[in-house]
Amino acid sequence: MDYNFQYGVVWDNFGALMEGAxxxxxxxxxxxxGGVLIGLLGASIKTYGPxxxxxxxxxxxxxxxxxxxxxxxxxxxxxxxxxxxxxSNETCVLIGxxxxxGAYLTMILRAGFLSVRKTELEAGQTLGFSLVQQIRYIVVPxxxxxxxxxxxxxxxxxxxxxxxxxxxxGVDDLxxxxxxxxxxNYRWLEYFSVVAVIYVVLTFVASIxxxxxxxxxxxxxxxxF
Amino acid sequence: xxxxAVNDLRAKYGALEVLKGVSFSMEKGQxxxxxxxxxxxxSTVLRTLVGLTPVSGGSVTIHGDEIRYSNAAxxxxxxxxxxxxxxQYNLFQNMRIIDNVTVAPTKIKKRPKAxxxxxxxxxxxxxxxxxxxxxxxxQLSGGQQQRVAIARALALHPEILLLDEVTSALDxxxxxxxxxxxxxxxxxGMTMILVSHEMAFVREVADKxxxxxxxxxxxxxxxEQLFDAPxxxxxREFFGKxxxx
Numbered sequence: 001m002d003y004n005f006q007y008g009v010v011w012d013n014f015g016a017l018m019e020g021a022x023x024x025x026x027x028x029x030x031x032x033x034g035g036v037l038i039g040l041l042g043a044s045i046k047t048y049g050p051x052x053x054x055x056x057x058x059x060x061x062x063x064x065x066x067x068x069x070x071x072x073x074x075x076x077x078x079x080x081x082x083x084x085x086x087x088s089n090e091t092c093v094l095i096g097x098x099x100x101x102g103a104y105l106t107m108i109l110r111a112g113f114l115s116v117r118k119t120e121l122e123a124g125q126t127l128g129f130s131l132v133q134q135i136r137y138i139v140v141p142x143x144x145x146x147x148x149x150x151x152x153x154x155x156x157x158x159x160x161x162x163x164x165x166x167x168x169x170g171v172d173d174l175x176x177x178x179x180x181x182x183x184x185n186y187r188w189l190e191y192f193s194v195v196a197v198i199y200v201v202l203t204f205v206a207s208i209x210x211x212x213x214x215x216x217x218x219x220x221x222x223x224x225f
Numbered sequence: 226x227x228x229x230a231v232n233d234l235r236a237k238y239g240a241l242e243v244l245k246g247v248s249f250s251m252e253k254g255q256x257x258x259x260x261x262x263x264x265x266x267x268s269t270v271l272r273t274l275v276g277l278t279p280v281s282g283g284s285v286t287i288h289g290d291e292i293r294y295s296n297a298a299x300x301x302x303x304x305x306x307x308x309x310x311x312x313q314y315n316l317f318q319n320m321r322i323i324d325n326v327t328v329a330p331t332k333i334k335k336r337p338k339a340x341x342x343x344x345x346x347x348x349x350x351x352x353x354x355x356x357x358x359x360x361x362x363x364q365l366s367g368g369q370q371q372r373v374a375i376a377r378a379l380a381l382h383p384e385i386l387l388l389d390e391v392t393s394a395l396d397x398x399x400x401x402x403x404x405x406x407x408x409x410x411x412x413x414g415m416t417m418i419l420v421s422h423e424m425a426f427v428r429e430v431a432d433k434x435x436x437x438x439x440x441x442x443x444x445x446x447x448x449e450q451l452f453d454a455p456x457x458x459x460x461r462e463f464f465g466k467x468x469x470x
Contacts, residue, residue: 123315123374126275127329127381128304137328141319218319 003189010190013181017191020177021198023090027166027173028159028206031094035101035158036151042106047113057106064103070165072096077169093166101158108150112143145218152210156203174198226289228253228416229385235282236266236273243269245440246283251433253384254414258427258448261437262463267420268312270437271387274418275309276300287384308378309387312394314370316362316377322349323358326377334381341380348376352406368399372406379410386410388419424467428452436460 010017042057049057064072073096077089087095116139124134167176174195182191227250236244244266251257259267272278273294274285280294287306293299316325326345330336349355352372354365362370371391378386388407392400404426410417411430421427427434428448435445436455444451444460455461 117315117318119311119313119315120317122277123311123317126277126304126309127377128301128333129329133332137332138317138319145319 005190006187007190007194009181009185009187010194014194016177016181017174017195017198020172020174021202023172024159024163024174025202027090027094027097027163027171028155031097031101031162032155032158034094034098035105036109038098038102039105039109042102043109043113046106046110061103061106064100065107069096069100069162070168072100073165073169089166089169089171092169093163093171096165097158097162100162101154104154105151108147108154109143111150112147113139115146116142141218148214148218152207152214155210156206159206160199160203174202227251228255228288229418230286231270231274231283232285233283234270234273234280234285236269236278237281238278242281243278243440244273247437247440247442248283249435249442249445251416251418253416255432256411256415256417256419256430258431258434259418259420259437260422260424260427260434261443264439265437266440267437268389269440271309271389271418271420274387275304275307277309305381306384307387308381308383308385309389310371310374310378310391312390314362314367314374314394316370316373318362321359321361322354322365322373325362325373326380329377330380345376345380348379349373351409352376353402366399367395368402371395371399371403375403375406375410384416386415386417388417388421390420390422392421392423424452436463438463 042061045053045057073093076087076092076096080087080092120138120142121134124138129137163173164175166173167179170176172180178191178195182188230250232248234244234247235242247266247270249257259270261267269278273280276294285292285294285303287303290302292303294303317328320328323342323345326348327338327341330341330344331338346355346358349358352375354369354372354376357365357369357373362373365373371394375386375388375391391407392403395403400423404423407417407419407426408430419427419431431448433445434448434451436443436451436457436459438459444455444457451460452464455464
């Protein structure tokens with residue numbers, strides 16, 4: 001192999017890469033947070049709602065989980081303008097990712113809803129808890145603890161795989177910045193090897209943060225590797 | 226006036242009538258044991274008393290006040306006066322032991338935190354778990370968890386404690402630590418209804434034994450009377466089978 005690695009240009013533009021990493025992190029956090037809200041709503045409906053609503057949630061989950069996120073985002077970016085709705089590329093990615101994550105999180109959180117022990121609720125009832133108090137003190141902490149590892153894993157999926165789709169419609173996230181910069185001087189290998197390391201660091205930091213949060217808040221022994 | 230009077234109590238699971246008119250009464254400070262084969266409705270009696278299983282007929286009165294199970298406020302009052310301990314302990318897995326015991330007094334009864342905590346510490350010491358305040362339920366043995374469940378029930382200062390097969394899920398060697406706790410409560414004058422298969426224990430602590438079969442009371446009386454000289458054939462058959470070994 002006679003390829004000559006020249007990392008100089010990468011370091012010169014390191015600031016731009018870090019800006020991309022910051023945008024990646026923001027997109028990941030907001031997409032995940034939005035997804036959790038939709039997921040909570042979807043899981044509540046699936047567990048407690050009437051059948052027409054349950055059917056709608058099923059349609060949404062089946063449609064989203066069986067089509068690629070890229071195509072969903074393309075629909076928002078290239079399809080909506082035909083209907084007169086023009087969103088910026090960042091908005092399209094964010095909304096696309098929220099809708100996508102919401103479907104997966106509906107399924108993850110539903111598992112948590114189903115895992116609440118009826119016997120604990122009965123104990124709460126006989127101790128005088130109202131329905132709201134049962135949800136507040138028994139159901140929610142239980143769900144949080146049960147699904148936390150799955151949620152933490154899914155956050156990493158959104159953070160890395162989800163956000164990088166944005167690069168394909170011109171979002172300047174970490175992947176997008178790497179594409180922009182390397183197309184100037186064709187140092188693809190250098191840029192992308194550094195970007196890969198930045199992704200690893202990003203997910204590593206997020207994993208440790210989530211593991212500590214889980215241990216502290218929910219007594220979950222999450223594994224980092 | 227009896228402390229608790231149950232009159233013609235009926236309950237159904239769907240079409241199946243599981244309580245076909247159960248009647249008994251008890252005085253303050255008494256320990257009443259419900260015994261009988263599985264499926265005879267013993268546990269259902271306790272569950273209907275605290276409003277977990279819907280009542281389909283009959284009446285329950287405490288101090289002469291009738292509990293109306295269709296009325297939420299009335300059920301709340303009943304739950305103030307009666308606390309139940311379950312076979313499977315049913316502790317709140319996400320809370321520390323001390324919080325399991327204080328959550329209802331502080332959050333439901335709005336008692337001051339410090340007072341509820343002092344009370345909980347006293348109760349946990351009484352059941353021999355003063356050193357486990359900060360443990361979580363899954364770190365304790367079954368017997369320890371069951372003793373926490375008893376402390377949790379007592380923290381509400383119930384007039385009547387209902388014990389639903391509290392030793393049935395325990396390893397044999399853990400049974401005694403729970404029975405010791407109940408024995409102690411009995412000597413302190415706690416009014417209790419216990420469903421149990423521990424016949425030797427029932428004989429020792431119960432003031433009255435009620436033998437049930439197929440959702441109805443077959444015979445009731447003093448322990449010696451029922452165990453040694455049952456009047457009905459069904460009771461004779463049951464006690465003959467279980468007391469022979």
